[in-house]
Amino acid sequence: MAKSGTLRRQLLAWLAGPLIVMWSISTMVDYDIAKRFVNFAYDRALLDAALDIGRQVKVLNGRIYVDLPEVAVKMLQTRESGKVFYLVTGPKNEYITGEPDLPQTPHPESGRTNYYDDEYLGRPVRVVTLQLPVETGKDRGYVTVQVVEDRAPRAEFAGLILLRMMLPQVALVLLAGILVWYAIGRGLVPLSVLRSEIESRSHRDLSALSEEQVPQEVRPLIRAMNGLLQRLSKTLAAQQRFIADAAHQLRTPMAGIKTQTELALRQAPPDESQATLRQLNTATEQTIRLINQLLSLARAEPAAERAHTGERVDLTELARDAAADWVPRALARQIDLGLDSTQAPATMEGDAFLLREMLNNLLDNAIRYTQTGGQVTVRVAVDIQNITLTVEDNGPGIPESERERVFERFYRVLGTGVEGCGLGLAIVHEIAQRHNAEVALGPRAGGSGTVIKVTFPLTP
Amino acid sequence: MRVLIVEDDPVLADGLTRSLRQADYAVDCVHDGGEADHVLATQSYDLVILDLGLPKLDGFEVLRRLRRRGSKVPVLMLTARDSLQDRVRGLDLGADDYLAKPFDLPELEARVRALVRRGQSGGSAALTHGALTLDVAGRRATLNGDPLDLSARELGVLEVLMMRSGRVVGKEQLAEQLYGWDEEVGANAIEVYVHRLRRKLEPVGVSIRTIRGLGYLLEKESNG
Numbered sequence: 127m128a129k130s131g132t133l134r135r136q137l138l139a140w141l142a143g144p145l146i147v148m149w150s151i152s153t154m155v156d157y158d159i160a161k162r163f164v165n166f167a168y169d170r171a172l173l174d175a176a177l178d179i180g181r182q183v184k185v186l187n188g189r190i191y192v193d194l195p196e197v198a199v200k201m202l203q204t205r206e207s208g209k210v211f212y213l214v215t216g217p218k219n220e221y222i223t224g225e226p227d228l229p230q231t232p233h234p235e236s237g238r239t240n241y242y243d244d245e246y247l248g249r250p251v252r253v254v255t256l257q258l259p260v261e262t263g264k265d266r267g268y269v270t271v272q273v274v275e276d277r278a279p280r281a282e283f284a285g286l287i288l289l290r291m292m293l294p295q296v297a298l299v300l301l302a303g304i305l306v307w308y309a310i311g312r313g314l315v316p317l318s319v320l321r322s323e324i325e326s327r328s329h330r331d332l333s334a335l336s337e338e339q340v341p342q343e344v345r346p347l348i349r350a351m352n353g354l355l356q357r358l359s360k361t362l363a364a365q366q367r368f369i370a371d372a373a374h375q376l377r378t379p380m381a382g383i384k385t386q387t388e389l390a391l392r393q394a395p396p397d398e399s400q401a402t403l404r405q406l407n408t409a410t411e412q413t414i415r416l417i418n419q420l421l422s423l424a425r426a427e428p429a430a431e432r433a434h435t436g437e438r439v440d441l442t443e444l445a446r447d448a449a450a451d452w453v454p455r456a457l458a459r460q461i462d463l464g465l466d467s468t469q470a471p472a473t474m475e476g477d478a479f480l481l482r483e484m485l486n487n488l489l490d491n492a493i494r495y496t497q498t499g500g501q502v503t504v505r506v507a508v509d510i511q512n513i514t515l516t517v518e519d520n521g522p523g524i525p526e527s528e529r530e531r532v533f534e535r536f537y538r539v540l541g542t543g544v545e546g547c548g549l550g551l552a553i554v555h556e557i558a559q560r561h562n563a564e565v566a567l568g569p570r571a572g573g574s575g576t577v578i579k580v581t582f583p584l585t586p
Numbered sequence: 587m588r589v590l591i592v593e594d595d596p597v598l599a600d601g602l603t604r605s606l607r608q609a610d611y612a613v614d615c616v617h618d619g620g621e622a623d624h625v626l627a628t629q630s631y632d633l634v635i636l637d638l639g640l641p642k643l644d645g646f647e648v649l650r651r652l653r654r655r656g657s658k659v660p661v662l663m664l665t666a667r668d669s670l671q672d673r674v675r676g677l678d679l680g681a682d683d684y685l686a687k688p689f690d691l692p693e694l695e696a697r698v699r700a701l702v703r704r705g706q707s708g709g710s711a712a713l714t715h716g717a718l719t720l721d722v723a724g725r726r727a728t729l730n731g732d733p734l735d736l737s738a739r740e741l742g743v744l745e746v747l748m749m750r751s752g753r754v755v756g757k758e759q760l761a762e763q764l765y766g767w768d769e770e771v772g773a774n775a776i777e778v779y780v781h782r783l784r785r786k787l788e789p790v791g792v793s794i795r796t797i798r799g800l801g802y803l804l805e806k807e808s809n810g
Contacts, residue, residue, distance in 0.1 A: 385598055463800075
């Protein structure tokens, strides 16, 4: 997960940066808009207050005065958006009513309504000035109504609006993040499928990886890997061929040595030279066995070109033939070799040649390591799911500590006093794997001995 | 008895030659396919031991030319390859037997004897096992020349066991052999015949061993 995790984090970082910048800009714009609307609304309300005052400007006997009832003044002082201060001045800027200390309006007489920001009593304020034409007997001019309120409530309100607008945006950004995280995960599924496919592959499976369910971007990677796999299997196949060829080439000279040794053994007088020849003969036979086993191993390896694992074979028949072939050798060692199987055929898909090799190696081992007078039994059992091949002997058995290692190539249990090269069970293991079969090695129930069990799954 | 050995490996060729000469065969030996083809075209032999992997002309080709000339001489193939295809191809081309290298010398000698005998008698001969002789064509068995009292079915069982002496014969193989006389021969019937045979043969040192789950085996003379 580490690999796809960083990819995900990288992509998310790339998305989150611009998203935050954009969100900040949007917030600033939003705040500006909120402020404008709030100002607009508050200004209108302030203008209403100014108009209310303006309506009360009256002229009596050439004198301008404002007839502001007590109630109206109270109302102005207890507005929701804060206390409102006002000042009414005459055409010659003479004080009429209100707060005399309000700052002078900077706007000249024009008859217009003006909004502007100013400061009053040390606080930021909003000012509306209204200019109303008046006529006293002799003069014409404008009465200026100036209304002032604190700007703080506006900012507060704008902030509130901004907050309300931001919350859904925050939710949106978070949602986008989660969606992107999830989407990247989904996008990376083919990669993790590929990863688990590679992880679960056996080391002997060098077939090409499928390109089909993989996104376009990953295909070059798959192709490169397939190229490597192909080169690897070619190299392995060449190696297998070399071993097989070498083993074949060795057979003819070995046949020569063996024939000559046997011939000499017949003619030699029963003395030292006879003993030497017997040793030579044993060594020759051992070498021949090693060569044959190397050849079997080369054939059983996955890179080997022969693979007729699709044939229908009857394991009972194979076991019967193999056991019958080994009977003379078993009898020579006075070992009671027998078969225990049902009459029903144990038909499965497999490579008859390799299965026969497996049986040969199992029987060879069992007969080789079982003492004179011992017993070796081959069993084939069929149930719904499996075909089980068992080779059981009442020989000395394999110590528990050695049971894993005997499947390794060239590993030999020490102290058996038997000549061998340690490839037999490696071959059995290799051929079993080729057939998706499990090999288990255990002690014989009720006494010394070894049981090797090969379980072939029956594919429906 | 003239035997031709065609083998390019000098050590093996020498071993084979000397072994067969000791068994009183007249042995010629050639080392490549071309020479073998030439010799076989001009001289007659009772047996040819033919290696498949030969220089100049491979064993298959030598065999094909030999059979094309109409020769019926028995041929024993030798090969370092043990693939089934090679074996089938050789037998299809008219080889009579097959031996994979390396082999046991007694095994080769036994095959040679069998092939020479077959070549002489056309396949039907008397089978012998120690003091026991079975006249296959005459359908009677003798022990040191004295006739043995055996039924037809007992003779049938004995014939199969003697033909595969020292090797395991399955009950179904025996049943197949007896099918001609009996419509249906069960495993129990086979057991009965073997039991009777044993009773008659054991006193004279011929023993039929039961191999668990596999069948019966006529023990080799040396063992019995």
